[in-house]
Amino acid sequence: xxxxxxSRRAGRGRLRPDAAIGLAIVAFFVLAAVAPGVIATHDxxxxxxxxxxxxxxxxxPGDAGFLLGTDxxxxxxxSRVVHGAQVAVLIAVVxxxxxxxxxxxxxxxxxxxxxAVEVVLMRLTEAFLVLPLFLIAMAxxxxxxxxxxxxxxxxxxxSWSYPARVLHGEVRRLGNAxxxxxxxxxxxxxxxxxxxxxxxxxxxxxxxxxxxxxAYMVMLEAGLAFLGFGVQPPAPSWGLMLADxxxxxxxxxxxxxxxxSLALLCIGLSLLGNLSERDTPFNSRxxxx
Amino acid sequence: xxxxxxxxxxxxxxxxxxxxxxxxxxxxxxxTFAVPTDPARAIAGPKATAVQLEKARAALGLDEPVxxxxxxxxANVLRFDLGRSHSQRRPVAEIVLERLPYTALLALSAITxxxxxGGVLGLWSAVRAGGxxxxxxFLLSLVAVSLPQFWVGLLFLYLFGFKLGWLxxxxxxxxxxxxxxxxxxxLAGAAWTARxxxxxxxxxxxSNTVLGxxxxxxxxxxxxxxxxxxxxxxxxxxxxALDFGLLLGGAVLVESVFGWPxxxxxxxxxxxxxxxxxxxxxxxxxxxxxxxxxxxxxxARFALDPRIR
Numbered sequence: 349x350x351x352x353x354x355s356r357r358a359g360r361g362r363l364r365p366d367a368a369i370g371l372a373i374v375a376f377f378v379l380a381a382v383a384p385g386v387i388a389t390h391d392x393x394x395x396x397x398x399x400x401x402x403x404x405x406x407x408x409p410g411d412a413g414f415l416l417g418t419d420x421x422x423x424x425x426x427s428r429v430v431h432g433a434q435v436a437v438l439i440a441v442v443x444x445x446x447x448x449x450x451x452x453x454x455x456x457x458x459x460x461x462x463x464a465v466e467v468v469l470m471r472l473t474e475a476f477l478v479l480p481l482f483l484i485a486m487a488x489x490x491x492x493x494x495x496x497x498x499x500x501x502x503x504x505x506x507s508w509s510y511p512a513r514v515l516h517g518e519v520r521r522l523g524n525a526x527x528x529x530x531x532x533x534x535x536x537x538x539x540x541x542x543x544x545x546x547x548x549x550x551x552x553x554x555x556x557x558x559x560x561x562x563a564y565m566v567m568l569e570a571g572l573a574f575l576g577f578g579v580q581p582p583a584p585s586w587g588l589m590l591a592d593x594x595x596x597x598x599x600x601x602x603x604x605x606x607x608x609s610l611a612l613l614c615i616g617l618s619l620l621g622n623l624s625e626r627d628t629p630f631n632s633r634x635x636x637x
Numbered sequence: 638x639x640x641x642x643x644x645x646x647x648x649x650x651x652x653x654x655x656x657x658x659x660x661x662x663x664x665x666x667x668x669t670f671a672v673p674t675d676p677a678r679a680i681a682g683p684k685a686t687a688v689q690l691e692k693a694r695a696a697l698g699l700d701e702p703v704x705x706x707x708x709x710x711x712a713n714v715l716r717f718d719l720g721r722s723h724s725q726r727r728p729v730a731e732i733v734l735e736r737l738p739y740t741a742l743l744a745l746s747a748i749t750x751x752x753x754x755g756g757v758l759g760l761w762s763a764v765r766a767g768g769x770x771x772x773x774x775f776l777l778s779l780v781a782v783s784l785p786q787f788w789v790g791l792l793f794l795y796l797f798g799f800k801l802g803w804l805x806x807x808x809x810x811x812x813x814x815x816x817x818x819x820x821x822x823x824l825a826g827a828a829w830t831a832r833x834x835x836x837x838x839x840x841x842x843x844s845n846t847v848l849g850x851x852x853x854x855x856x857x858x859x860x861x862x863x864x865x866x867x868x869x870x871x872x873x874x875x876x877x878a879l880d881f882g883l884l885l886g887g888a889v890l891v892e893s894v895f896g897w898p899x900x901x902x903x904x905x906x907x908x909x910x911x912x913x914x915x916x917x918x919x920x921x922x923x924x925x926x927x928x929x930x931x932x933x934x935x936x937a938r939f940a941l942d943p944r945i946r
Contacts, residue, residue, distance in 0.1 A: 475657040477879060478931050480923045482886025483904055484664070487920050490908050491668040567785050571890050574787050575905055590788060594894070597799040607788035614783035 370619025377613050380433035389415065390424035392431040392584050399423060409601050417601045419592070425601065428584040429609050435578070435585040436613055439569040440562040443503035447561060448554055450508040452547075455515035459523060460542045470516065476509030485572065494577045503565050511557040518553055522546045559621035563614040570610050586610045650935070654928045659711075661924045665917040666710045670703070719921060720914035724907070729918035733900055737922060739809065740888055740899030743818055744930075747884065748877065750823025755830025756866075756873075762831065763838035764861060774831055781828035786887045790821040790894040807896035818895045822887055826880070833876060834869050841868040871938055878934035882927045
């Protein structure tokens, strides 16, 4: 049967253009994170001998071979931004995976155990949806101390609730799906149904939320770093670079370059998240901060 | 809806708010008292003698068992006693209540920007679906939701404050000091609102309700401005309620970028001065604020859209 479902085949074979752009952007940053030395032109951490002008001020973009200029300590901004991708990619992946694992666990536990447990878990999820989580994240990191581990765990702590709610809806929906009823009528127990017939079907949603939540993670970390709570120096992180540059209005490139990297990565991740938007109802959450 | 059902709904809502607050207060208690940093040391200062430290500890009740401390903490919060700020040497509740109106004003202005800008662009896109405007709004909204707000704030400050000199570089001057923070905070929300309005308004335009109205010869402009707007309001309000906590999080950053003296900037200052009681006070009051606004928006949605009753 050569052309049984032409429209579907056409939709599968080609990557949508917006998703392709997103993929290209994200791939570039992943490359920068994995092998920064290939792209960067200088050491990101040292003050370079010709990094400042005779007057001792930072060099503007293009001056003396510095593509994006230098900062107040005479370090190459381009190389720092490239190396900054490491922190961004780490933050986009690790807390994100933890958050999605918590979300999946909560959704499956609520769907499997039902009753009072489901009510409590979903009320807790709702509470985490409405609370001012950025303030709470600040308070947690301020009291426990801003180590990379604390930041990763805090980011996971404040971002599991939205995917949990969406996944819970999906678990409820799948509970009435024909293949689950078939399995049930063949005598499969609830645990087996949850793990074998529901969990695998959550994968498409998990992929979408991984991508969207990644942008949220990156922006949250940048926001915390801007307040002085990011991954600690000397590791160059974009949020920290912006914090250092907040009053550098005479050297606008110090403000523009790290922010643009942040924005570009987040745009790439959002485009990638749109990949299967058609398959999911309109329920994506806005990413703020 | 009958009265008992309405009362049950309200009671459920109130119970949810109280339980959520209890959760937040307990979290702040754990963070304040159960972590390695010594609150007595923070008050007495780094050069305090052992005797002074002991005195500070007794004054805070730290020499008592944890459950007793917890019970007193809860009782204090119930009386709205949130402790003393050691950087400002004043009650925390007093400071936070002084700053809350600024945050409320900023949030209100941002929401106005969000609803007006997002609503107009979204409706326009829906009415002229597939046109140039529709496509540019879609693209712009995608970009706008992906920009870090504090960075947008810095760019606005650079452009309108520093380069053009149109607006102040920060501070609480009214009304000119409010323009840039409100725009910054409202922009991402506007993009988001435009998307939601675009999708709900398109749905409404294709509905039988609108077909019926057109059949009765009512002018298209009137249909859009009266009926389609009303049909789109519900989803916008429910997202607004859900995202108010996010808005407040954004306000923390935007306030510290612009030096706007709300509770976000207070939290940032508390952070820098290691003033744990003040920081926790902003968390508690911020949470109360968000929960109340949420309940209020829930009621508004209820009143606007008879279908959900």
